[in-house]
Amino acid sequence: MKKRFRHVLLEELKAYSDKIICDGLGSIIFSKIKDESAPNVMICAHMDEVGFMVRSIDKLGMIHLITIGGVKPLAQFVQKVRITTKEGKKIPAVINATYNNGKAENIYADIGAYTEEDVYNLGINVGDMVTYTTSFEEFTLPDRLVGKAFDDRIGCFVMGEVLKELRKENLNCNIHFAATSSEEVGIRGAKTSTQLINPDIVFVIDVACAKNEL
Incomplete structure (x- = not known):
């Protein structure tokens, strides 16, 4: 990006x-x-920008992540993201984590896969970058914007x-x-x-x- x-x-x-x-x-x-x-x-x-990187892929097709930069803890729960493969292919996903004493742990991305083969067949591999997909938008109040x-x-x-x-x-x-x-x-x-x-x-x-x- x-x-x-x-x-x-x-x-x-x-x-x-x-x-x-x-x-x-x-x-x-x-x-x-x-x-x-x-x-x-x-x-x-x-x-x-802050984001994530693919750390590992398990047998159930869950994609485990590490944070890159100062990602806020609450921004690691149920957020839409995009995985970009080394070939430039962009795969939509949702991230989530477990919550422990105010911290996010075991962060993972879900693309709807059932097996690790499903993930690899899409070209996703360890080291791929993961970024938020928040769209640019103007709020109703003047001079208020939201975006990634x-x-x-x-x-x-x-x-x-x-x-x-x-x-x-x-x-x-x-x-x-x-x-x-x-x-x-x-x-x-x-x-x-x-x-x-x-x-x-x-x-x-x-x-x-x-x-x-x-």
Whole structure:
């Protein structure tokens, strides 16, 4: 999913950038250059999202998962997801788990299979990614939206809009817009992007949980 989103960013923002770099972890940096000796300003937001990965498949066709990133415990019960195979095939599923002392355990995905052969015949294997399938929708109240991966693709959107607004500005600095990878598993992409840019100042755009979140 991150690769697809990175391609969308590239197509949307390449016309507004003087220089584009992709690093080894999959982050992409759009730069507006004043002068190589000018101060470097970095604005960053992460592209990756929370989700799951297939850990094992049992004889009854249940697909056991591990979490990737900070998946909230209550978001691991009776949720619609999509399993993406290595060939790119997308298989709908429902995840569930057992609840133990406020924690989700034994997370699994159910595709309606009866045997492990049913699962393997669809191309599903250990290591396949599993993501939520929440559709984008506007609520009745104004300026209220729901969708998947707003953490932090909404930040990437904001960053892109800033790049567009600054396209004709004569700035006294180089400004670098970094859409980073691997935030959910240890802010790895931000670290490598920072090494590439060597910024004098950094602005990070991210989301936060509501104070009344369960």
